[in-house]
Amino acid sequence: MTVKIAPSILSADIMNLERDVRAADRAGADVFHIDMMDGNFVPNMSFSPSVVEGMRRVTDKPLDIHMMMENPDAYIKPVIDAGADTVLIHAESTQHIYRSIDLVKSYGARAGVVVNPGTPLETVKELFPIIDQILVMTVNPGFGGQKFISGMTKKIQRLDQLRQTAADDNFEIEVDGGINADTISQCARAGADIFVAGSYLFNGENGLNKRIEDIRSLAVEAKQ
Ligand SMILES: O=C(CO)[C@@H](O)[C@H](O)COP(=O)(O)O
Numbered sequence: 004m005t006v007k008i009a010p011s012i013l014s015a016d017i018m019n020l021e022r023d024v025r026a027a028d029r030a031g032a033d034v035f036h037i038d039m040m041d042g043n044f045v046p047n048m049s050f051s052p053s054v055v056e057g058m059r060r061v062t063d064k065p066l067d068i069h070m071m072m073e074n075p076d077a078y079i080k081p082v083i084d085a086g087a088d089t090v091l092i093h094a095e096s097t098q099h100i101y102r103s104i105d106l107v108k109s110y111g112a113r114a115g116v117v118v119n120p121g122t123p124l125e126t127v128k129e130l131f132p133i134i135d136q137i138l139v140m141t142v143n144p145g146f147g148g149q150k151f152i153s154g155m156t157k158k159i160q161r162l163d164q165l166r167q168t169a170a171d172d173n174f175e176i177e178v179d180g181g182i183n184a185d186t187i188s189q190c191a192r193a194g195a196d197i198f199v200a201g202s203y204l205f206n207g208e209n210g211l212n213k214r215i216e217d218i219r220s221l222a223v224e225a226k227q
């Protein structure tokens with residue numbers, strides 16, 4: 004069973020972003036997770052399409068863009084032109100999520116929907132046949148370094164069950180927020196495939212190599 008580790012560059016050292024990205028790449032990152040925040044949808048601001056373009060120059064790994072913004076449709080083409088592989092859009096950020104997902108796909112990128120902790124899975128069920136990923140937020144979006152909301156494990160489990168009953172719906176389950184050596188196993192056991200980790204990977208004491216290796220083996224073991 005595949006396990007993908009996705010370092011979130013929100014917790015990288017912004018003044019040494021290239022150094023940190025290259026180090027995470029060498030350490031075996033499977034995907035890079037880039038948070039785009041507009042200061043409206045969430046109470047924080049972060050990366051823009053130009054950062055995606057810069058990332059594309061220093062790594063060949065897939066770039067996942069987590070859009071935390073109002074009017075996400077306006078930024079879909081700019082991030083894909085900048086080199087995004089997957090665009091993840093919050094169900095709560097647009098009245099027409101189906102249209103936004105279609106738009107991502109029309110530009111040839113992979114598309115995913117994101118659900119906040121308070122958003123029921125039922126809200127996004129109709130999207131299952133057309134999406135490549137579902138990102139289950141395991142913290143309230145906006146900041147790195149928050150505590151994992153333990154009730155989300157059951158939500159991941161329910162999503163995995165829904166995925167299994169709809170055999171045609173082939174999407175990966177991703178988790179984001181508070182993922183570390185204490186929380187990754189329960190998410191993997193519940194059915195998650197892609198694990199975003201920011202502060203655990205970039206702010207920890209051991210090297211990135213060891214940290215990526217540690218959480219990967221915990222996830223692989225939990226899935227067996
Ligand atoms: O989308 C977000 C926060 O809103 C994340 O991607 C964070 O960057 C995760 O950071 P950690 O919880 O792993 O520190």
Ligand SMILES: [Fe+2]
Nearest residue numbers: 011038069179
């Ligand atoms: Fe994120």
